[in-house]
Amino acid sequence: MRLLEVQDLVVYYGHINALKGISLSLSEGHFVTLIGANGAGKTTLLNTITGGVQATSGSVLFREEPILNERSDLIVRKGIAHVPEGRKVFPELTVEENLRVGAYSIPQKKKVAELLALNFDLFPRLAERRRQEGGTLSGGEQQMLAIARALMSDPEVLLLDEPSLGLAPLLVEKIFEFIVQVNKLGKSILLVEQNANLALHVASYGYVLETGRVVKEGPAADLLRDDAVRKAYLGIA
Amino acid sequence: MKLKSIRPAFVSFVLRYRVPFAILLGVLLVAYPWIVRNPYLLRVATNVGIAIILASSLNIIIGFSGLFSLGHAAFYGIGAYTSALLATRLGVPFWLGFPAAGIVAGLFGTFIGFATLRLRAVFLAFTTLGFGEITRIVILNWRDFTRGPLGIAGIPVPRLFGWSFTREANYYLILLLCAAVILFVYRIYHSRLGRALIAIREDETAARSMGINVFGYKILAFTIACTIAGLAGSFFAHFQRYVSADSFVADESFRIITMVALGGTGSITGPIVGAMILELFPEVFGFLAGYRQVIYGAVLITVIVLKPGGIVGVKGVFEKPRATRRSWIAQALLPRFNGGTR
Numbered sequence: 001m002r003l004l005e006v007q008d009l010v011v012y013y014g015h016i017n018a019l020k021g022i023s024l025s026l027s028e029g030h031f032v033t034l035i036g037a038n039g040a041g042k043t044t045l046l047n048t049i050t051g052g053v054q055a056t057s058g059s060v061l062f063r064e065e066p067i068l069n070e071r072s073d074l075i076v077r078k079g080i081a082h083v084p085e086g087r088k089v090f091p092e093l094t095v096e097e098n099l100r101v102g103a104y105s106i107p108q109k110k111k112v113a114e115l116l117a118l119n120f121d122l123f124p125r126l127a128e129r130r131r132q133e134g135g136t137l138s139g140g141e142q143q144m145l146a147i148a149r150a151l152m153s154d155p156e157v158l159l160l161d162e163p164s165l166g167l168a169p170l171l172v173e174k175i176f177e178f179i180v181q182v183n184k185l186g187k188s189i190l191l192v193e194q195n196a197n198l199a200l201h202v203a204s205y206g207y208v209l210e211t212g213r214v215v216k217e218g219p220a221a222d223l224l225r226d227d228a229v230r231k232a233y234l235g236i237a
Numbered sequence: 238m239k240l241k242s243i244r245p246a247f248v249s250f251v252l253r254y255r256v257p258f259a260i261l262l263g264v265l266l267v268a269y270p271w272i273v274r275n276p277y278l279l280r281v282a283t284n285v286g287i288a289i290i291l292a293s294s295l296n297i298i299i300g301f302s303g304l305f306s307l308g309h310a311a312f313y314g315i316g317a318y319t320s321a322l323l324a325t326r327l328g329v330p331f332w333l334g335f336p337a338a339g340i341v342a343g344l345f346g347t348f349i350g351f352a353t354l355r356l357r358a359v360f361l362a363f364t365t366l367g368f369g370e371i372t373r374i375v376i377l378n379w380r381d382f383t384r385g386p387l388g389i390a391g392i393p394v395p396r397l398f399g400w401s402f403t404r405e406a407n408y409y410l411i412l413l414l415c416a417a418v419i420l421f422v423y424r425i426y427h428s429r430l431g432r433a434l435i436a437i438r439e440d441e442t443a444a445r446s447m448g449i450n451v452f453g454y455k456i457l458a459f460t461i462a463c464t465i466a467g468l469a470g471s472f473f474a475h476f477q478r479y480v481s482a483d484s485f486v487a488d489e490s491f492r493i494i495t496m497v498a499l500g501g502t503g504s505i506t507g508p509i510v511g512a513m514i515l516e517l518f519p520e521v522f523g524f525l526a527g528y529r530q531v532i533y534g535a536v537l538i539t540v541i542v543l544k545p546g547g548i549v550g551v552k553g554v555f556e557k558p559r560a561t562r563r564s565w566i567a568q569a570l571l572p573r574f575n576g577g578t579r
Contacts, residue, residue: 050446052442052446071450072445072446072448073445073447073450076447076448077448082446084442084443084446088442088443089443090436090439090440091439092435092439093435093439097432100432101432101433101444101449104432104433104448104449105448153447
């Protein structure tokens with residue numbers, strides 16, 4: 001079943017046409033990646049899906065229900081969680097408080113406790129640091145916290161914006177292992193990434209974005225073999 | 238440096254003995270009227286109590302939510318006038334006028350919030366500053382209703398079962414109200430609501446993507462704070478037995494802001510300490526009265542530049558210890574070197 005469906009999405013920032021009619025879809029339990037250079041519109045797309053940016057035209061359907069230009073907090077409640085670019089953990093809240101804020105859309109205390117336990121299982125490092133403030137964590141730990149915080153709303157879809165940003169290669173691999181694990185828990189994932197090589201290795205399907213347009217799409221394995229993609233994004237002639 | 242090395246020792250000392258300290262403090266506060274046996278000192282203590290309530294409520298706006306209100310005195314004044322008018326014109330007793338004052342001030346707060354909180358934080362600051370002036374001018378000119386510059390005199394003191402409140406009773410009433418407000422603010426801070434407000438203060442976008450209704454919570458926080466200010470106004474009216482627009486001018490708003498900033502924004506104990514200092518200062522240094530605004534301005538600038546966390550720091554002594562933290566003012570003024578990248 002199509003969980004998330006984006007059709008002909010057009011976004012303007014003033015006169016600048018950031019997205020020029022993008023269509024893509026994400027099925028239940030799948031892992032889809034969106035690769036592209038700086039300024040291709042990857043972050044804009046995610047922000048538009050979660051209501052942070054207003055679209056001019058097009059549509060976004062979640063479980064066949066239109067959600068385009070709805071309020072962000074209502075979109076989260078429907079089951080879409082967004083891990084923003086640059087992590088954006090709350091620096092003055094402790095790890096546990098950060099996670100509890102993530103569960104804001106869930107009123108049942110018992111459910112929150114379960115999700116907290118689940119995330120501490122998934123990220124033992126965060127359990128060790130649960131009383132420490134978000135701002136004092138290392139970059140990798142902050143990224144884990146940002147992912148765990150998004151998972152606290154018990155979403156069906158996780159939108160990840162550039163989780164490798166500013167992290168050492170070894171840490172990036174670690175974070176990606178976590179993301180694959182999250183996918184195995186049954187969460188559908190839409191991953192935006194500049195590190196195309198890694199993204200295409202973990203995802204099952206990929207879209208290539210260039211200046212606001214999807215220029216290529218296909219199973220990740222095919223894109224990895226595609227000459228144009230290899231040349232432009234993988235640095236292999 | 239010196240202060241830094243002393244503070245942790247002091248804080249841990251207070252924290253270790255906080256239960257005996259709290260009991261001692263409680264006993265002293267209850268016994269205060271018998272210790273001083275002086276109507277003037279009792280009046281000063283009662284005024285300190287009002288200031289603590291005002292500063293603590295403003296702290297919900299400034300400290301917790303990261304918003305900026307320059308018109309807190311207006312909501313205080315609206316509460317005072319509501320209660321005073323109800324008592325003198327309709328003979329409504331304090332116990333009904335008191336909640337009514339809170340509700341009316343809160344409604345005005347909701348209205349101002351609806352009008353401005355969708356916009357960036359500065360707009361709330363400007364609007365509340367303007368609202369404060371409007372309130373003052375309306376009070377001064379609507380003579381039929383508010384008696385204009387004459388003010389309202391002869392407001393009855395609170396009565397309970399036919400017994401009129403004495404000075405001592407007023408002191409105990411404000412002591413009770415203070416304790417209730419401080420407890421309430423403490424409970425908010427450690428609740429879901431508190432976490433949401435702090436998340437909004439730290440990163441609005443991230444807070445929104447957590448499913449927090451940013452606009453709604455800002456209005457809620459602002460309304461709560463204005464309601465409390467209105468309640469303080471009602472008590473003030475019945476305690477002072479006379480209200481006039483002079484008590485609720487922009488000066489008073491800035492005084493309350495200075496209390497919060499001096500004591501420490503975002504902490505529970507900070508505004509209490511700030512309120513005590515600023516309320517007692519003119520009592521001790523009465524001869525400097527003419528320079529009051531200059532002093533408040535200097536205090537405000539000094540605190541923001543040198544010690545953005547205020548005297549108490551962002552975390553007070555009676556709160557759960559945490560790792561190092563910087564105040565939101567410091568974050569706004571200084572480039573962030575840790576925390577999430579921006």
